Amino acid sequence: MKDRLFDAVIFDLDGVITQTALVHSLAWKQMFDNYLREREEAHGELFLEFSHQDDYLPFVDGKPRYKGVQSFLESRNIELPFGDASDSPETETVCGIGNRKNIAFNNILEIDGVKEYPSTVELIHTLKEQGIHVGVASSSKNCKQVLETAGLLELMETRIDGVVSAELGLNGKPEPDIFTTAADRMGVAYDRTVVVEDAVSGVMAGKKGNFGLVLGIAREENTEELYVGGADIVVEDISEIGIEGIEEWFIAGLEKDNWDLVYHGYDPGKEKTRETLLTLGNGYFGARGSLEESNADEHHYPGTYMAGLFNRLTSKVAGRDIENEDFVNVTSWSQLSFRIDGGEWLDIDKVKILSMRRRLHIDVGIYCRKLVVRDAEGRETSIRSRRIVSMDDPHLAILRYCVTPLNYKGHIEIRTELNGTHINDGVERYRSLNQQHITAVKEGTANRLQYVEVKTTQSDIHIAMASRIDAEKGKDAVVDFEYLTDKGKAVTLVSCEVEQDESFDLVKTTVIYRSDDEGVEDALATAITRAEQAADFQTLLEASAAAWKSIWEKADIQLKGDRLAQKLLRVHIFHMMGSISPHNASIDAGIPARGLHGEAYRGHIFWDEIYILPFYFMHFPEAARSVLMYRYNRLNEARKYAAEYGEKGAMFPWQSGSDGREETQVIHLNPLSGKWGEDHSSLQRHVSLAIAYNTIMYGHYTNDKSFMDEHGAELLLEISRFWAGKAEKDEKTGRYSIGGVMGPDEFHEKYPNSEKGGLKNNAYSNLMSIWVIGKTMGILKQMDTQKKASLFDKIAFSMEELGHWEKVIKQLNLDISNDGIIAQYEGYFDLEELDWDYYRSKYKNIYRMDRLLKAEGKSPDDYKVAKQADMLMTYYNLDREVVNTLLGNLGYKLPAGYLKKNLNYYLQRTSHGSTLSRVVHAKLAGMVGDHKLSWELYLGALTSDYQDVQGGTTAEGIHAGVMAGTVLAAINTFAGLDLLGDIVRINPELPEHWRKISFNFVFKGVSYRCEVSQEGVMLIPDSDVVVEINGKRKDLLMGEVLIQQ
Template sequence: MTKHRFSAVIFDLDGVITQTALVHSTAWKEMFDTYLKFREEKYGEPFKEFSHTDDYLPYVDGKPRYKGVASFLESRGIDIPFGDPSDLPEAETVCGLGNRKNLTFNEILDRDGVKLYDSTVELIHDLKKEGIRIGVASSSKNCKTVLEAAGMLELFETRVDGAVSAELGLQGKPEPDIFTTACDNLGVEYAASVVVEDAVSGVQAGRKGNFGLVLGVAREENSHELLVNGADIAVDDIAELGGIEGIDRWFENGLEQDRWSIVYHDYDPEKEKSREALLAVGNGYFGTRGAMEETSAGKVNYPGTYMAGMFNRRISKVADRDIENEDFVNCPNWLPVSFRIGEGAWMDPNRFRVVQIQRRLSFRDGLLFREMIVEDEGWRQTKITSYRVASMEDQHVAVLKYTVQPLNYVGRISIRAELDGDLINDGVARYRQLDQHHLEPVEEGGDGQVQYLLVKTNQSGVEIGLACRMRILIDQAEQEVGMKHHTSRGKVASELVAELAEGQALTVEKLVSIYTSRESGEGMALRQAREKLDQLDGFRQVHAGSAGVWNEIWKKADIQVEGDRFAQKLLRMHAYHLMVTTSEHNKKLDAGIPARGLHGEAYRGHIFWDELYILNFYALHFPDIVKSVLMYRYRRIGEARKYAKEYGYEGAMYPWQSGSDGREETQIVHLNPVSGEWGDDYSSLQRHVSLAIAYNIWNYYWITMDDTFMAAEGGEMLLEICRFWASKAIWDEETERYSIPKVMGPDEFHEHLPGADEGGLKDNAYTNLMVAWLFGKVTAYLESVPGEKMGPILKKINLSGEEIDRWKDIKSRLTLHISEEGIIAQFDAYFGLQELDWDHYLEKYGNIHRMDRILKAEGKSPDDYKVAKQADTLMAWYNLGTDEVASLLSGLGYEADRATLRPNFNYYIQRTSHGSTLSRIVHASLANELGLGDLAWEFYMEALSSDYVDIQGGTTAEGIHAGVMGSTLLFVIQSIAGIQFRDEVLSVNPALPAGWKKISFNFAFRKKYYTFDVFREKMTISVDAPDDQLVEIKISGRIHGLVPGRKLDVAY
């Protein structure tokens, strides 16, 4: 039993153990230069010699031999046959050239011998003494020969090299196959293993393999490249690591920090806007994108601060029409700080050379940290350090600490700090033809070390007041420095000047307060913002207070995973961004959950149906937040009634897109940019949003047992939503069933039938099943509670017994269309649509997630084909489970044992393009339920990483996807831990993925507080319950009794 926190170390060979990397480079150069000269003579191609820096490192280093040949030739635009590994070295094929290189390598090796890196050899011997398993993984087919020549072969317990890879069919770097195979051979977990590599492709493989530590050895002075591509630590030589103790320190401290943060070691303009969304700080009242303080809105960067429920409406002239849109306001920017040297240019990372950079967002305490070194045109280098917090303790407070330090010069440094309200909404390119001007300046100014700003939205009339007090420090000593204030329209800029010696640090702390007239009252926002400054001592005070609240949040919300650092990181990232969007502060606000968070302007900050995927997680951990979100809907029930009446319905019809007041914000026409003609937009026909609201209300009640809410606002919304659906259901004398026309399901590819003159579909299966479910739940609830409990609501809305009886009738006679094979048609006439040639489109386009756009570009319509953007019919099973859907089918008079999940899953998954991130989590959950573990895991990891890797190619830049974030958290509890909440007694059937050793979490369900530790073969559960009553729980089909205050250990 090892006393260390890691079990094995897998070493690369060339450049890590042996000094053969240069030998390889020399052999590659000799072979390629000879071949390139041959091509010059034969084909007249200008000779350009093979370069170690420009060719060997990016295209060849670390890759299997033939892959290296192909990669380099592709970079030069040379296309030759691949050939066969048995090709002679003279053959003009990829294999032939690779074999020619191998001959050259062996000749050099025979001539010069093998040199070792002493520090690596010393570490290997130390590891052997400590009983730590050791392996070698290399792309080289010469690995065994080299190790034998060096007298090192016997030290390694396993060897996975180029020869072994060819025999086993392993993929080369940057795939992790050779490293995972080495660990498998040793019988050790990847999470407890170290990979040591010197090549970029090698650390990429290490990152993909999800190993406990990826150590990069920067033999080419390429620490930066190694860190960017996946190394956790980069050293010039292994001696810098600190031996075994250094590895232990990483597994004890560094790995834990990594699980609680995201880190970027580079500044990539193409990815910057997406990173700004992922590096956002916030507290539910406001969210601020992670843009650097020196940047402004443009092609590369987009600073933005968004406040919950802050909307403004504008009318824009588009073509020949006036188009009204309500937008999520880009509020005043409190971030700007920059510096300049002497009279030089103000620092801008897009104009200065970024020598070095690291940015880290800590989820644990909401702290965004940045350290970078920049160089101006005069080669003067300056170190910048910044810390940023949006206080989770006080929703009105933010703080920024910004330090500059001359590294190789002395001189006069100027710092400029701003509050900027002279902004427009410019974060989404497709909205730029619209009027995006929402803020009007009211007042701006500065006094001493205080600056202030007041703006007002130009339609909704909300005042936003900001005040900022600055603390100035030189080498940590506070200074009273005079500041010059410059004001312009909606902006105040304050400057200070200091003479700094080399290495001296100048720090500005910006203590910021933000208020609006919504909570302060007309004319009071700026006054309250300025008064708040008197309560703020400095960065440390604000950070400590905020960190304390975050700590309490994590006690409730954290899902701990042992054995998968990547999943752990992303689960915490998702929980963090949800809390940035909607927190305990929302109990005092009137706001829903924007589909794209407080992180950007996509979807104009509107509230859709995405809360269906989010609120169950909140209900289990923060039920008061759920109630506040549902109250947002209740306060707009008047608009929902008005909306229903407008279309001839009764009850409450909630809008597909909701903003400030609850009216429908979805456009009903759109301009075709190609034809210039206006066409109908039918997306507002997604009336199932009302079903999502009803689903959320019922689940909140079921989880919390909040009878008071159910007997008042919750009950009223449920009954009025039922009333709406009853008024929309039409009796068909021919079928003797009810139909629901003119709707769209979750699949937005289908708006109407082919050739139809009007929008909408008839008898969408998801809609009809959810309506039947809703009527069943509500009528059963009304029958189960005393009359006096719901009497006031029934009287208030004048609901009669006849109406309720009709709901029961509709519940048992709604229409579905089911094939002989048991497939439930997505809607009436669905089976008459054309099949799509999926193989053709996949081969032609590669990425076919947005098949609607591909088809339209070809002059076709997705309405004509059996192609779905996301799960539609399958959503019924996702929401309700197999038993509930079977019960609904039976209640409707259909054969429930025929129309089961499996045939429908198999049918629809083949016809779904997954153009929505939400589609993946639905299919992951249902695949898991069907026992399709590998498929479930593939879909789940795509969903879990979708924002982190920006899977949709740039959409994360416009805001995170809150729905997928909430649903991936719930997946761990419901699908991996296997906990179902549909009955009063919890049911638990765990199935941990490969590599996961343990998951731990807690939640409250029906006034009981549960704590779970789920291992691979057993679990430990405890519960706190009122009156210390015995609590029943079903584990793998067997009932167990939980005694409050005692732990229950159960094998499963």
């Protein structure tokens, strides 16, 4: 007997198994029409009859009975008390009216009986014969009665219906409760279970439940709506797929889907978020996934961004001259449109969209779109496009655009352009600032070529783009080309006569260069030459796909048991690689906190690399090295910054851009109040601790001694010098204190009623600084004597400083309560408690409690309220025993269980206003043994950009830190990979539903293949090593397969 590919099928009842959907619709109609006539007589309200299409389907279908009543009444602006399920049908409540419907349904059922869908019943019998579990999940309270009448009840292993749901308190569709409960009762994994549904709310529930296949049955000509709702496959009848089709999905379809990010339909309010998540990049540049026919407006924002490309402008804000350096949106290249017979150019917001599907093929880096529209004249057109930002050649992008008339023939004209006339306009709160960052230099067209050169207005970097336009439409077709230019713009019009069902293809091959690219003398000439000589679409596609394949061989994570997590882990890796790839080894740029995906945070580099670089250490160390070199190349600027404030060593800026100066705003706009306020966030000096941490860890992971000797040691010395210099001794206590800083929690900038920014003895900064200083001293001891002497001479470093460092790392002060709570900073325990329940009920979304409080005239500085993990971040970075040692060296002994107590204490006071917050807390929850909490926090982090949980911020760019952090958490927190010591250690704590996770990594020059399952660990190294699995050490030979139960 062959192995089963799936274990269970859960069917909806009405419209899937039985033809009672129409009975329900008729019962609802009878009941509501009678009720509406009663209201007409009683209240004089105009009677409008209940309609299957306009009322039943959108408001009632698939919902629990009382929810359906409530939904329909709201659509008619009728307000009634909800009542109780025991209300009599005569009672004018939501429940009473719902009970009237039940009477009408039973009457119709008694007269007409139950009709089945033969193909569904046949499939149920086939499934039972093959030992596959079968259940039914329905919102109907008549489910048992209907199945009994149809003679099908005995075939159902489990039944979760309206009656059972009420007993168990389950949420109705579109929540997945009835389906997950059915699966749980049958003892089957969700990812090996099929949900079959005919209602949009039902397929939405199936998708939310993370089931292996959500099969939509389009009984109401609602194929597109079911796809939009979340169906994987839609058929009009189950006979179209059968058990063979379901098996084929689990053989190939599901794995293919795990490599795709798919959006069905068009929702203007979500477009900018989807543009971000459909962005293509290669580390050199990134291009948002905007629709080709769109322009920058309320719902769309085309954008192309290049690593390290900034421009500085001054704006008048709140009566002050404010200087900002921004990430530049360069020339637009991906915009195309078409028109028919000289009419209007296609406007996506002015035509009827019959269907739209966008698919990002993550494995090969191709963004595809299929669109069918109908214009005002009834002409239907198919538009297909494929877009690539080459991972093989960082200067190359390719776009194929295909127009097919479906019910007409005519003269089709396609317009494509290079446009460098726009401003930065991707973030609404920046719109009062000067955003004209590029100006035209040169534009032109030639034989099937268009080109535009612009330059940044202040940094004076030239950006050149050239595109070759190729048209494809049969051997004998007459294709006309027309060329137009305007300042900063080059336009090509391509047209020909096209018959019905005939396709007209245009291929646009674009090359992009900058004047500061290494080895490039003339950016425009280079771009034009390369565009002319570029290969055909298929060749370029295959080359890029091969480059992506090489990346995935190193970086992919394979996961069994969680369909959503598998997809999102790959989405996150894809966007990380689009932001920084092996191409960055030769680029002097850091990692923007929002990727190459948008203009949020002005493209600046913060401390997020502390969450990001460990992934690169173990997969792409050359890219990680380039990011550290970005910091090293700005070390002199950090020295100058420290000197300006009377500090020693190097003080790196909280926000960095082109040259390493401080780019943090001095005032900040609160979008809730519309007011500008002082911004002290530049006091987050801990950014240098992140740089030092990554430098130390890079050396630890890679054994790159040349980097550490030539660059790393100097970075560490100057950063340690800075922190040791900030430590001032209190002669009364004999301890050192560090003041005037902020920790990672940005809600706290200063003390209550103080005008001066900064806090004293931030626990995270203090603990990390003594760790960095101690590690730096250790690295110096191992350094070659001559190289060390040369370095000391270079930076005028004396042994006396080391003596001071020794004192600081043993005598730095922390504020710790009697029961072992480590204060976030000195004075934290004196702050007021916040009434969290009050604010949750008032605002619902309280992520940005700082803005809410300030809009009320209050200050977060007065309250115990945190944006994200602060003191707890120490335990995210370092092994728990290492932190305990640091505390012990300072003379502090904390009680047993103190970490769990601290986690609970701070979690209760954290709003998770940063997407990074849940990543940190998830790891700590796992450390203290609360695996349920760990998973809940992790899932919130994993889906934060995908679901845009912060209400629109993803539209402005990805959150690179949380994307990388969730990938690392899968490897470290759950698979249990620990590389903080000198050997590989693995102590897994997989979530219950993760059956297996597999990945590759490199540590200290050795490549490993690792698989962790609920049964054990498999590890294969490519060299002889010592490893430790679940606390047991093992000598492992090259290529030897270690299987540890």
